[in-house]
Amino acid sequence: MGSTGSGPRDYAVATERALYAFSGITCYFPDCPTPVIVFVDDEPISNVEIAHIRGANPGSPRYDPSMTDDERRAFANLVLLCKPHHEIVDKRHPDRYPPVALADWKAQREAAAGIDKMSLAGISEDRLVDLIERAVASNRDQRLVTVEVGLGFAAPGQAVVLPPATAKDFLDLDMYKDLGPKVLILTVRNPGSLKAYVEGHGVRFAPAGASLAGPNHFPLLNPQSPCPIEAGESIPWFYDLLTVTRMVTFLHGRGQRVDELVGEVRLGSGERLESNPLPATYLPL
Numbered sequence: 001m002g003s004t005g006s007g008p009r010d011y012a013v014a015t016e017r018a019l020y021a022f023s024g025i026t027c028y029f030p031d032c033p034t035p036v037i038v039f040v041d042d043e044p045i046s047n048v049e050i051a052h053i054r055g056a057n058p059g060s061p062r063y064d065p066s067m068t069d070d071e072r073r074a075f076a077n078l079v080l081l082c083k084p085h086h087e088i089v090d091k092r093h094p095d096r097y098p099p100v101a102l103a104d105w106k107a108q109r110e111a112a113a114g115i116d117k118m119s120l121a122g123i124s125e126d127r128l129v130d131l132i133e134r135a136v137a138s139n140r141d142q143r144l145v146t147v148e149v150g151l152g153f154a155a156p157g158q159a160v161v162l163p164p165a166t167a168k169d170f171l172d173l174d175m176y177k178d179l180g181p182k183v184l185i186l187t188v189r190n191p192g193s194l195k196a197y198v199e200g201h202g203v204r205f206a207p208a209g210a211s212l213a214g215p216n217h218f219p220l221l222n223p224q225s226p227c228p229i230e231a232g233e234s235i236p237w238f239y240d241l242l243t244v245t246r247m248v249t250f251l252h253g254r255g256q257r258v259d260e261l262v263g264e265v266r267l268g269s270g271e272r273l274e275s276n277p278l279p280a281t282y283l284p285l
Contacts, residue, residue, distance in 0.1 A: 006069060007069055007073070008052070008056035008057060008069045008072035008073050009050075009056055009073060010069075010073055011050065011073050011078070012073075015073070015074070015075045015078065016050070018075050019050065019075070019078055019079070019080050020036055020037070020080070022109065022110045023036050023048075023080050023109060024109055024194070024195070025037070025197070025268055025269045026197065026268065027048055027080060027081055027082040027085055028079040028080050028081060028102075028105045028106060028109050029081055029082070029085040029089070029105065030105060032082060032085055033197055033226055033228045033268075034047060034048065034082035034085075034226075035047055035197055035199065035226065035268030035269070036048045036080055037268075037269075037270055038199070038268075039199075039266070039270055044270060047082065048080040048081060048082050048083075048086075049080070049081055049082075049083060049086045050078055050079075050080060051078065051079050051080070051081045051086050051089060051090060051102075052072060052077055052078060053077045053078065053079060053099050053102040053103055053106065054067060054072065054077055054099050055072075056072055056073075060090070061089070061090050061094035061097075062094070062097075062098065062099045062102075064099075079102055079105060079106050079109075089102070144190070144191050144192030145188060145189065145190050145192065145196045145229070145265070145267065145271075145273060146188070146189045146191065146273070146275075147186065147187070147188055147189075147263045147264070147265045147273050147274060147275040148185075148186070148187045148189070148263065148275050148276070149184060149185065149186050149187075149203065149261060149262070149263040149275045149276075149278045150162070150164050150167075150184075150185045150187070150278070151164055151167035151168070151171070151182075151183070151184060151185065151241065151278075151282065151283075152167065152182075152183060152185055153176065153179035153180040153181065153182060153183065154180045154181050154183045154185075154218055154221055154238040155179050155180040156180065156221075159183075159185050159187070159236040159238070160176075160179050160180070161185055161187075164278060164279075164282050165282060167282060167284075168282060168283065168284035171241075171284055172284070181218070181238075181240065181241075182241040182242070182284075183217075183218075183238040183239055183240060183241050184203065184238075184239040184240075184241050184244045184261070184278075185236050185237070185238060185239075186201055186203065186236065186237045186239065186263045186265075186275070187234055187235070187236045187237075188201070188229060188234065188235050188236075188237075188265055189233075189234040190229040190230065190231055190232065190233055190234070191231075191232065192231060194231065195228055195229065195230055195231060196228070196229045196267055196268070196269070197226045197227065197228050197229070197267060197268030197269075198225055198226060198227045198229060198235070198265055198266070198267060198268075199225060199226050199266045199267060199268050200213070200214050200225055200265070200266040201214055201225070201237055201263070201264065201265045201266070202214055202263075202264045203239060203244065203261055203262070203263055203264070204261070204262045204264055205247065205248065205251060205258045205261060205280075206258070206259060206260050206261070206262055206277065207257055207258075207259060208251045208256040208257060208258050210247070210251055210256070211264070212239065212243070212244065212247065215239065215240075215243070217238060217239055217240040217243060218238045218240070221238055222237050222238055223235055223237070226268055241283075241284070244261070244283070245283055245284065245285055248280060248283060248285060249285065258280045259277075259279070259280055260277035260278060260279050260280055261277065261278045261280060261283075262274050262275055262277050262278075263275035263278075
C-alpha cells in the first residue's frame, strides 16, 4: 500500500485510516466533541479535515523548510480537526498554536488509543495497518455504553425512577405529585473507560414500527445532542409520558399493535444501541 502522489497532501490510504482509527472518534483539538464521522441516511461521511502539525507549503502556519514532502504528509505530522478548529488553528490564530502544541494533542490522543511514540518512530505502512487494527480493537473493548428505558418523574436535577412493573400504580398518587412531570426516561450509561458521544436518541413502538425520534419535551432538563458522556457517567433524557401514551393510543386506533417500547441511541462512532424492551402494559393507558 503506497502513497498516491508526491506532494505534502498526497496522503497514503493507511495514513488516513490511522488518523481516524487513533482519533478516539473526535476532532484532535482538546475537549472538542465533534465526531470524525457522521451518518447521513446511514451513510458514513467524514466530518473533519486533515491538518499539518508543520505546514504543508511555504507560507503555511508552522512551515519547516528543512522537512521533505514525505515527512510533511507522513502520519507523524498530521492530525484531524473539525472545520471550525482547523480555521482557528491555521487561519485566524495560528500564532497561538505552535507545532509543540499540536504535537502534544496528537501524542495524548494516540497514547489513549494504546499507541506510543516508539511504536510510531520510522513506521512502515504495513506496520501502520497493524497498529490501526490494534487501535480499533482497543477502542471496541473500552467503549461500553448501555441504554435503559423506565418510568418516573423529571425532578429538578435528577430522575426519579419507579419500578417499571408497578410504576403506573404510583404515578398518580398525591404523595408524588410535587416531584415533577410524569415521564418516560431514556438513560444512557457509560460504564466503559472511553468517552462516548450521543448523536441522537428515540423510542420505538414495536411491532408497529413508529418512533418518537429525539423530541425535546423538556428543553430546560434534557441535554442537547451531540452530548458527551464521560466514562462512569450516566445521562437521562425525559419524554413527556402523556405524549408517549397518546402515541400508543393513536397506533391502537389505527389497528397497529404496540407490545413494547424500545429505547434507541445513535453514538458519534456510528454505533446504534437499543434498550431492553419496556412492555406496553406497564404504561398508564
